[in-house]
Amino acid sequence: MSEIENQLKKEKERLDEVKAPDELNERLRKALEQTPPRRKNKAPKWLAVAAALIALTFVSYNYNAFAYYGKKLLGYDELMTETLAQLNEQGSGQAIEKKVMLSDGTELYLDGLLTDENQTILYYTVKNSKGLLEDTRFDVIRGVWTKAFATYGTFSMNEDGTEVKGIQGFDAVSPFAKELTLEFSYNESSEQREITFPYNPKQAMQTELKQSIHKKVHVDQGTIRFDSITATPSRTTIKGKVNVDNFDRIDLGVMGIQLLADGKPIDWTGGSSKSALFGQDIEIYYDRLPKEVNTLEIDVDKFVGYQKLNETIALTGETEQTEKIFGKELLIRKVEKTTEGIQVTLATDQNVLLDGVSIQSKGNSTPLHTTLRSDILERENGELNNERVLLFKSDELPETLSIEGMHYAKSYGNHIQLIGKKEKR
Amino acid sequence: MKTVRLVKKAKKGNKEALLQLINEQQDAYYRLALSYMGNPHDAMDAMEDMIVSLYHSIPQLKKEESFYSWSKTILVNRCKKLSQKQNKIVLMENADESLDEALKISEGTNSFKQTEQRLDLKGMLAMLSSDQREAIELHYFHDLELQAIADMTNVPIGTVKSRIFQGLKKMRDQFGGEWHE
Numbered sequence: 001m002s003e004i005e006n007q008l009k010k011e012k013e014r015l016d017e018v019k020a021p022d023e024l025n026e027r028l029r030k031a032l033e034q035t036p037p038r039r040k041n042k043a044p045k046w047l048a049v050a051a052a053l054i055a056l057t058f059v060s061y062n063y064n065a066f067a068y069y070g071k072k073l074l075g076y077d078e079l080m081t082e083t084l085a086q087l088n089e090q091g092s093g094q095a096i097e098k099k100v101m102l103s104d105g106t107e108l109y110l111d112g113l114l115t116d117e118n119q120t121i122l123y124y125t126v127k128n129s130k131g132l133l134e135d136t137r138f139d140v141i142r143g144v145w146t147k148a149f150a151t152y153g154t155f156s157m158n159e160d161g162t163e164v165k166g167i168q169g170f171d172a173v174s175p176f177a178k179e180l181t182l183e184f185s186y187n188e189s190s191e192q193r194e195i196t197f198p199y200n201p202k203q204a205m206q207t208e209l210k211q212s213i214h215k216k217v218h219v220d221q222g223t224i225r226f227d228s229i230t231a232t233p234s235r236t237t238i239k240g241k242v243n244v245d246n247f248d249r250i251d252l253g254v255m256g257i258q259l260l261a262d263g264k265p266i267d268w269t270g271g272s273s274k275s276a277l278f279g280q281d282i283e284i285y286y287d288r289l290p291k292e293v294n295t296l297e298i299d300v301d302k303f304v305g306y307q308k309l310n311e312t313i314a315l316t317g318e319t320e321q322t323e324k325i326f327g328k329e330l331l332i333r334k335v336e337k338t339t340e341g342i343q344v345t346l347a348t349d350q351n352v353l354l355d356g357v358s359i360q361s362k363g364n365s366t367p368l369h370t371t372l373r374s375d376i377l378e379r380e381n382g383e384l385n386n387e388r389v390l391l392f393k394s395d396e397l398p399e400t401l402s403i404e405g406m407h408y409a410k411s412y413g414n415h416i417q418l419i420g421k422k423e424k425r
Numbered sequence: 426m427k428t429v430r431l432v433k434k435a436k437k438g439n440k441e442a443l444l445q446l447i448n449e450q451q452d453a454y455y456r457l458a459l460s461y462m463g464n465p466h467d468a469m470d471a472m473e474d475m476i477v478s479l480y481h482s483i484p485q486l487k488k489e490e491s492f493y494s495w496s497k498t499i500l501v502n503r504c505k506k507l508s509q510k511q512n513k514i515v516l517m518e519n520a521d522e523s524l525d526e527a528l529k530i531s532e533g534t535n536s537f538k539q540t541e542q543r544l545d546l547k548g549m550l551a552m553l554s555s556d557q558r559e560a561i562e563l564h565y566f567h568d569l570e571l572q573a574i575a576d577m578t579n580v581p582i583g584t585v586k587s588r589i590f591q592g593l594k595k596m597r598d599q600f601g602g603e604w605h606e
Binding site for chain 1: 433436437438440443444447448451452454455456459465469472473476477480481484545546549561565566568593596597
């Protein structure tokens with residue numbers, strides 16, 4: 001190294017002493033927080049359309065543009081629910097049979113599409129003989145009056161990692177769409193693509209039952225309103241609205257609302273809730289209705305409720321103190337003094353949230369300051385427990401623990417009759 | 426590799442990952458910005474510009490592992506644009522004084538000889554053309570690769586090599602005989 005370079009190196013070592021001001025980090029964070037989220041698709045629209053057109057030209061050259069399938073799709077057996085398997089067996093749905101080549105040589109095949117008023121289901125295959133390294137993510141299906149967002153999906157990969165078969169659900173598409181465009185992204189969203197294919201709305205499966213309900217059920221802290229039921233071959237959907245103050249205090253959601261056909265519950269397959277004006281809009285999903293239904297009813301079996309307790313428990317100071325309050329088990333795992341205050345570790349049934357908890361010592365009551373942790377733990381007997389660590393701003397070990405009330409999964413048992421007489425399909 | 430993992434996250438729009446990436450080399454970024462902007466205030470402004478710009482353009486970064494040289498290129502471009510906007514020409518020697526300012530606080534024990542040599546070095550750098558000086562400083566003081574410097578200064582890599590070579594040669598020729606250890 002020359003003398004000059006040596007001097008430059010020394011100077012660098014000296015300059016390296018300069019450190020960024022402490023405020024820099026905060027300023028960068030603020031600058032970034034104020035930045036609006038970036039637009040998803042950076043390329044101009046015409047470019048995407050041009051790309052899709054070119055892709056389409058190749059694709060249509062290789063394939064018959066469109067065919068209905070009266071045959072069943074192969075290879076999806078392990079992914080399909082019983083209902084979907086039956087529909088596939090019957091040849092419901094339509095074939096797409098389109099192929100897209102992705103930048104790294106991976107091929108995406110759109111095999112078939114199953115549509116009805118409740119949802120859209122896409123059957124697809126991804127192949128690459130060199131192995132599949134990146135994920136394909138489906139975003140939305142567009143078309144006339146259609147913007148169907150992806151909902152749930154499931155897939156399985158073969159043993160050598162060269163082929164994935166998958167099922168992807170979307171919202172329902174409009175019966176006026178004659179052509180659908182699927183937007184998807186590949187390789188951590190670095191590749192945004194779309195593919196357009198013809199669609200025949202007449203091939204959509206017929207809705208089997210659709211009726212409005214307009215019934216309300218009163219629960220402890222509000223009301224549940226059921227608006228409509230739509231039963232199609234792929235799913236049964238109940239829509240409604242929840243206006244209940246403590247709806248989200250426990251994790252139960254709408255899981256405890258059952259749909260009974262001839263007295264037997266239909267499998268609950270999912271639910272969603274999104275906030276709306278005065279409450280939450282809810283959708284509850286069940287499996288397909290049986291072929292013949294004599295009676296159909298909604299049963300609010302379990303839903304969040306509130307119980308006033310006003311209980312005071314004497315703390316024994318032992319570990320694992322067990323109490324029963326209102327038939328529910330309460331485990332007091334630990335009461336300890338820390339530098340921050342008094343920490344109390346409690347475990348309850350998964351669907352119980354205590355309300356108005358305070359501790360008392362020497363005649364003084366200290367309300368809950370904050371909850372430090374909340375974990376779902378499995379107990380030896382297989383039951384799920386919710387363990388929470390509560391912090392109280394006090395430095396005296398408490399003699400008693402007071403609880404004003406609790407939110408819990410309450411058995412209501414309200415019934416709404418939807419079909420009382422014999423109904424044939 | 427941690428960097429690659431963070432870059433992938435940042436590409437998906439994860440702001441926290443981007444912050445963490447910058448954090449890892451925060452001082453290096455700051456020194457680079459300071460050498461162009463001349464004062465801490467403008468240097469931090471340039472870095473704010475940079476992080477916003479990175480957030481929007483990171484999906485276009487093809488090679489995750491070259492995040493740092495790529496982002497520093499963006500920083501230098503932001504610095505140049507900002508100083509143009511402020512309509513002031515920052516000479517590298519002035520900028521170095523700001524680095525010196527920053528140093529004075531941390532550096533208490535500075536022998537007379539060291540100071541003298543430093544003045545020599547600064548005098549020598551001042552003799553160079555601004556292009557040569559920029560290339561040498563980026564390479565030796567900020568540890569940047571030749572390709573990154575080429576990207577920052579918008580010239581082919583060969584030009585960068587020759588600027589550094591010619592610059593060093595000039596320094597040796599002018600002052601070669603005056604070095605006394």
